[in-house]
Amino acid sequence: TMCAELLPEELATYYKRLYPTHLMVQWLSYRSPAYFANREFSMTLHDDIYLRFLSYNYESEFRGALLDRRPEKIDIGAVYSCRPRDRATVSGGAFQAKEKELVIDIDLTDYDGVRLCCSDARVCSKCWLFMRIAVQVLDRALRCDFGFRHLLWVYSGRRGIHCWICDRTARQLSANARTAVIEYLSLVRRPGDKQPQQGQQQPPKCHPSVAAAADAIRRQFDDLVRQQDLFGTEDRTRALLAQLPEDLRSVADTAVASWLADPTPIRP
């Protein structure tokens, strides 16, 4: 099931012929060689040797290191105030992380509660629909709400997707701002979460971002329901609706009751 351990020789070939070194360097330089030189890389080698604070001044050095070390995993770290490999030569406070892309990580195992075809590391074209929808929702929000333009969406290799937000504004975001972005994008309320303050509004308001997300989901929801057979059994239906928050409990109960009384197939 899982891929076999990669032999160093195969990795050597990979780095020699397939790994897009030039593109990676071009990307991570953002048109500034000094910026690239201050970037931290870490590598996991064969036998779990983990090396941090690696940095390279030129593409040729980076390529040389890849061929030489043949890492099984490469992590891209932050851009520091000086070259990470020279950090010992500066006084304590002078070595600090300055910029880093904002990376959002979507893992299909987060959907294990609702995807019925697979679980854990298994992924199929049916549950990948969850991912498609997630990407559409996020992509719109990141571009339209936050104005981010340079998004790199990559498959993480197993069961997820990473979105690298590379705009300069994003790279320079403070810690506080990063969590604010994520919280803005967080919607799922679980049982027990407090109701967000709505004040005494009638009718209750739906934030434009949430409405846009709902639109994107609605366009694919029929397919999702059908493929996952989400409401195919009573148990499953009840289990799904049990995940809604307290204040929607009575609405959920009514919906379940009428559904079970007459489960009509969705009209195409």
Add this chain to the structure above:
Amino acid sequence: GSSAEPQVRLQFYRDPPSGSEQLDTVQNLCLARLRLLKAVEEVGQDMIKGSKEYMERLKMKLGKLDLGASLLTTSGVHVDGLRFREEIRRDVLSHFLLRLAMCRTEDQRRWFITQETDLFRLRFQLEQNADRSRSSRFSAVAAFLSANGIHFDSLSDAERSDLAPELLAATPGIGSDAELATVAFYRAHFTEALDLVRSRRVYLRDGFAYVPETGVVSMATTRFRAHLSHQLAVACRALPYLGEDARLVPLLGAIAKNLSGDEWTAKSGGPAGVVLSGQVDQLAKTSFPPCMQHLHSSLRRDHHLRHFGRLQYGLFLKGIGMPLEEALKFWRGAFAGKVDGDKFAKEYAYGIRYNYGKEGKRADFSPYSCVRIITTNQPGQGDSHGCPFRHCGADLLAQRLQAAGISQDQAQGILTRAKDSQYQLACRDYFRAVHKLSSDHEVSINHPNQYYEESRALLLGNGQQQQSARAPVRVTKVKAAPAATAAGSQAAESDWLDETIDQEMSQVDLSAYEA
């Protein structure tokens, strides 16, 4: 001057004060402001921040304190020039002095920033209220913003009506188009309005937030917090160079210790003896706080814990006295059945050694305090970390209380506390209930490891009281210390954060100051 306009009292604390002061004035000022900030903290724990009751209570409490009354006075209230200058000076001086005292460790910085920001927000709102009810056209808020170079772009009527449907849908507190037309809106980059963005209470488009006038306080507060955070980092890096004044440094250290008596540290009151992996099951039942009990039982049930659960629980175990070898044994055993030895060594052992400072940066990470657990790393689906009083639903919490053998009455009290966001007080009541203590037994829960130690002390029949959390200030003598060398002090501060780098960046080693 002879201008008829009132003088502005509100401070952004941009420029440090100059001149000289007596040492005991310095000490008194520091303690006065510290007392003030502690009052801010306490009211913030007992009430919802920003609510009317919160503001009233804060005004009342601060008004009674030295320094508090003058800080609460709004700009329109006239006092004579001399007194005015004196009050401003006390405000500014006490703030800058406390910056020095509180910039050393990440926990202190975070505490200081939180309380000063809450205080600033209160004062800003009081000024806004005073502006509204003032008959003259003077606006203290406008004068303050302009004096500090803070400018927010306002929307024209045309721009506002173009965006009316979105503004209406996104902005709480405005019910109709008619109402919308009466509210001024500002357009600011989203990084200026983080609190509003975070809670999705503003319209965002193309990176800009459309903020109603009620949001101006939030934007000003965001700037205040960001500015203070940056300045504290600067102060921290400058600290080694203060070594020349052998009087100031111990004073500041003592002030910080006065506060950190509430914080648990591995050095003070650490547990006697070592905890072995085989003892954990029993200890979890009798002495672990509910957050750690939950992590432990999830671990036993699932033979696994996710990253933040492992972090929160692992550091806690380190804090109760489990050495590295026992920790490796414990986790390996706990994961057995789900993770084989090889996979464990490959994926988890590194992380455990890292927490004990045996890998990577080799920093000694502290177990998380209650505040940290409550406010950071919110748990999601499938997570077991966090604070149960905050992160569990009422039903589940009630169930757990019952399972712990707590009576209906006591459980009800605890649930109410949790519902009112008084999580640490709920935990305190829980502690009292499970240890069969009366409701006036003095204890305050600030840290899971402190809960554990208090519990051990009680159960081991330790007659003497645990050293009180509010020990009197001890001023310690420190020899003039050399400036910290590159080897001694590592990467300190940056507003910037990547979860994997956070812990690296948060440690500032100034052991030269540990007397």
